[in-house]
Amino acid sequence: MAGSAAPKHDVFQAIADPTRRSLLKLLGEEELPVTAISSHYPMTRTAVSKHLRILAEAGLVSERRVGRETRYRLEPEPLQELKKWLAYYERFWNNKLAALKRFVEDDEPEAPADRTIVDTSMGKTDL
Template identity: 75%
Template sequence: MAASSAKHDVFQAIADPTRRQVLELLVDREMPVTAISGHFPMSRTAVSKHLRILADAGLVKERKVGRETRYRLEPEPLQALQHWLDYYSRFWQNKLTALQRYVESDENS
């Protein structure tokens, strides 16, 4: 998932609803912290802390443009998460299919 040197993993990063909203804001465009902060009822410092956690997990990258720091989404860790979730989706689908077969075969007996 995330690099082994990361302080936070993807699961920790996306566990918080504010951080998930930040990721949604960054889907289509790069944004400065001041613009991101305008979407939340919290201080810029608090938003910066959320951005730091997302950066630690590899979900956002930052770059300096003059005095401004801009953030953009890095979707690769989310793709790794999706692969992990796909495995468990197939696992549960197989279990439910087996249960359905069992129930249907028991009804026909």
């Protein structure tokens, strides 16, 4: 099941919207159908539904059909990608070494390398 998710929207994009972050929080509490969910928001039911779809495509919520309603609930796993991404940067505030490094670099007249191709992950980070 590890690779069953083929995220059309990535997590970063999914959580960029405040409404969607709010939805995640709401759906972490309990599973809810669309109409109940949308009653919490100042927008139409359809708009909420579209946000839910984007979250679903990112794998952050699951849909379950129950009778005539569709119930949504939080699916936290994809957030691990975020966590992993963040972990890379923790060294910058956990280590004061980073600050030291910058200090040293500031003393240098010229930094040599702009050849370093740090960027390897411009596209998708499909896990």
